[in-house]
Amino acid sequence: MQKQVNKRMKKIKLGEFFSGPGGIAYGAHLAAKKTQLFELEHAWAVDNHASTCETYIRNIKGASPDSVFCEDIKTFNFQNLNNIASNIDGFAFGFPCNDFSLVGQQKGMHGQFGPLYTYGIKALKQFQPSFFIAENVGGITSANNGDAIAKILHELEAAGYSITPHLYKFEEYGVPQARHRLIIVGIKKSLDLIFRVPTPTHKNKFKSVADALEARPIASNAYNHDKTIQSPVVVERLKHILPGQNAWNASLPKHLKLNVKGAKLSQIYKRLEADKPSYTITGSGGGGTHVYHWREPRALTNRERARLQTFPDSFEFMGSKESVRRQIGMAVPPLGAKVIFEAVVKTLLGIPYSSIDAPSLHGKGR
Template sequence: MDFGFKGGFTFLNHKYPKHPVDIVWANELNEAACRTYRRNIGEHIHQGDIWEMLDDLPLSADIVIGGFPCQDISVNGKGAGIEGKRSGLYRAMVEAVRRIRPKAFVAENVKGLLMKHHAEALEQVLRDFSSLGYNVTYHLYQSADYGVPQTRERVMIVGTLPTVGNFEPPAPTTHKGSHITAKEAIHDLSKLDEDEGFNHIWSRAKKSPEQGDRRLKADRAGYTVRAECHGNIHWHYELPRRMSMREAARIQSFPDDFIFESKLRETERQVGNAVPPVLAWHVANAVLNALD
């Protein structure tokens, strides 16, 4: 999300210009993810429990962005909803917005938040943010409609102060039938040898009944890359192996010079947990339009 909001990168020969955004403070619990963040985004990442770090927040910022953990809401999760230990962390984001009072905020989560049995949870999240005096809307995005070679659906909750413009979701840049396919995204990596420094490494896990253990289809966008794939990441569309982490990063729309500072399993988690940078770039553009 941060990488996409900053912009200034190229993905599949398409340039995504830098946004007039400076990220001044960020938080993450996972040590390996923090190493990756420092290498690719900046030294302003603060590792630790967000509840213990709220007093270290900056006094002001124009925008607050975040993705509160979705495992309790995901269709692959345990269904605990926002009362779950991890998804309940959205309240930390509400507290951050309350303290900083940004002009706008963006909160990202999985499509599962819109499922019927989570309706009450969604209403609670919207109420909690709205009670702070923000105009709050939400929108379901299909990543493939925005130049991401992956059919990843995510919800973005956006709030703006009444003193700024209304947020309008960015219009899709492409439509089903013209999505970037898996082959278009990763075909040039097929002949490369394994290269740990380039994150071109892959799981040796055998065939498994676990969800997500499917073979990519060359002529369509990739399936959603899961965070908790436990090695059961999708198989390459033609090679007798699973996708490499570099190929998965491509499916997620990371540029090749974004290097993950971790071994295979931690890289799987980071790639799978990420918001596609290209989608984040388009959302950032729309947020900045509202602020203008």
């Protein structure tokens, strides 16, 4: 039986690094609304992408140009955070995944982005919040032969936290997308509490893309819902690709085949399957990577991608069409963040919840 920390928890003040458009923060607000156990208070957020910061400010309650810093974390002055909130209860950081993604070169700690997690460690040591939530791609567990994740976990523990890393398959929690992400939850050791992975709610009853996109039709004037004008050759190619197929395994006429050598990504011109979750929504990539409708010969709109990421239609992304695509693909699904925040708060309050025994990642690669 875990001890209760605070039966009357009223507010959780949240700080964020690499905050993106606000998927984690919005999910935390959803958790607060559902559980009625706490009120989320935005403290500050840092991200280095201008349109992304504008999106965060527009949609996250309490956020303002004074509390959202659009700066490079490598040159950011931490004193700016002290001037706003000298203490926070929770800290979230989805440190950049570029060097850990299986799609990229997987440079891990040797890349430009790999070491950026250390700024999260610095924030933990400075602010000592009661808990943190860190997020990255599943590929981080194999980067640098497993040494990268071992080093990160060791440093998070050394900062004073009991940690529970787990590879979440978000389609098992009601997200209509096969999105697999490593989430590390840490609880301050002095609280003598252990976070447990919440039990999947949709393991045998996935939400499909048709559930997400058609059960409640998107209004024609919804935010970020402009359709891409497909070229005639792309339309013709898509008409030969069946749901679930891509440009490599479909039966394409010779003039529609792609002249590509080397690695052939399975998502190139891959069409969705109406009765299954989407494949992973990405934030970048050239032709053929925009996620394709199962019935209509076209790429999804940004609003449809946002639906598959569980952002509500009222959530307005700012910036150019390609910038919005980037923001959506890089974000944490709010519904996934909601599930994790619910479990974190119940852990802090000593409230039981359904959980599973997660495989340990401690010591991986060593």
